[in-house]
Amino acid sequence: MSEAIWGGIQGLISGFANLHWSNPIMIGIGCLLLYLGIKKDFEPLLLVPIGFGAILVNIPLAGLMEEEGFLRIIYDAGIMTELFPLLIFVGIGAMTDFGPLLENPKIFLLGAAGQFGIFLTLALALALGFPQRDAVAIGIIGACDGPTAIYVTSKYAPHLLGAVSVAAYSYMSLVPVIQPPIMRLLTNEEERKINMGVVRKSVSKTTKLLFPLVVTVIGGLIAPRGLPLLGTIMLGNLMKECGVVGRLTKAAENEIPNIVTLLLGISIGATMDGRIFLKPQTLIVLGLGFLAICLDTACGVLFGKVMKVLTGGKINPLIGAAGISAYPMSARVVQREGQKYNPKNYLLMHAMGANTGGQVGSVMAAAVMLSVLKGMGVI
């Protein structure tokens, strides 16, 4: 009798008895992510499920990430198959207006420059001793594009998924803090005052319809390994622009990304088991991710300066900072910085063009990276 009672009590305290030192720390980190999402409004749609997932997976003996655990089932079904990031991309394509980019297609180049940090950070990660596939996953944080980072990392370095995803989404939400000092450092007052005029509405419906087809076919031929990324974002955009599949567009803008974001977030959080996550390597990954976004911003602004010279002073280099994929935050940052130095300056739509160019650029950079890796035999 007393043995049965003792056994029953042991059953109730076994969770505490099996607590690893890293679990309470990770529960604290989960709470911090919840705080940032709920109180500070930093990417709440992602940080709330990620934070809660991190708490769930750090409670011992629940077995949520074991073979039959519900988080493992979601993770295997959506992350390991790469399905979740791709479904999110359909939504991004359906929600993005590429009109400002198509008004001035030269701005595509800023979207390319805004991705250079990916490749520079990859080289730095290699120099720090990371294996090649891990370095690819770390560099991709610089895409400043959560689904792209998740897609590439889940494919080639799934053990880094938690760190890379948290870095990508946290830094995206910190763009208003990270970018302005770099923009000010690399431009002078005269450049920041350049007025780019008003964006005219001058893109025909036919051009808007042809855009997703051109990007899919040409981009797919150049970098076929990235076609899932390119194809899904462009499918979403085609549905939006064609105007004849309203119900599908509505689902792509709302229901699909809402459900997938929840499942994606909670399964990323589930990769943050303290025993795997709490390593010095994680801190280095977070540091390199930060550097990647700083380098992207710097390369974008510097390329903006080159374009300013080439166009005879018509381009305000500040819009180069919006060449990263953090849409629409970085465009708003550019608008705010521009107006600080010239209250009559209205850079928002130009920056939105660069920002959507950055979205295409980040996907294309990942696609190019995957195809180059395949060509070199690394993957």
Place this chain on the structure above:
Amino acid sequence: MDNQTFAITMIVVGMGGTLLTLGIFSLIMSILKKAFPYKKEEEGK
């Protein structure tokens, strides 16, 4: 492949490839804009 060769290849071909591809998009879209100019009648459609 050693890390140095890998890093240099990724920087040169990766950055160059991304810039070139977006340059091609820019060029094609500029041509399409001219081929299918915006008409005022499209407003409200």
